[in-house]
Amino acid sequence: RKEVEQDPGPFNVPEGATVAFNCTYSNSASQSFFWYRQDCRKEPKLLMSVYSSGNEDGRFTAQLNRASQYISLLIRDSKLSDSATYLCVVNVYGQNFVFGPGTRLSVLP
């Protein structure tokens, strides 16, 4: 089993749609969780950290369920500019960051 798994994608959605990404991780000692987005041939950029209480940043909402070792990202009112690959990232303190394979999103006009 891979350390971090994500929806295989791709997701093709119309503008304005709500889209949800799922991620699971296998290491129960994981302590930090993040969502990054990566545009084609560009570096990953931090979208948001994920906290146990859940957190929201504008149209983006992240949730963490430690018991189920599950992380989610919800994008509301999707825009064309949201088209990218979304990476789930997990870190155990003092160890490497582990990246999920990513889920590609295409928002269509």
Added chain:
Amino acid sequence: GAVVSQHPSRVICKSGTSVKIECRSLDFQATTMFWYRQFPKQSLMLMATSNEGSKATYEQGVEKDKFLINHASLTLSTLTVTSAHPEDSSFYICSAKPGGGEKLFFGSGTQLSVL
């Protein structure tokens, strides 16, 4: 957020030559930097962890004699692809984490094309 500068952004070279890629943390000190490789439509693959003042830690399957990493200062790590071959053509990205911080920041990547 913290700034990580990576240079060059694109390299085209002949087979057999060596290519050096630089990764600098501009506004923080990074005792640890990470080097990744990404092939088209594939996920990031960690190649090695670069530790300031000591030897890099390579992931399984990554040849340390081919991918030379030097982390001579707290703000600079370099990756040298020695005797590059066409199969080494890829997108190479570095990242660093400010000391005490939990977030990872990336350089802008280097697209290497070996002819």
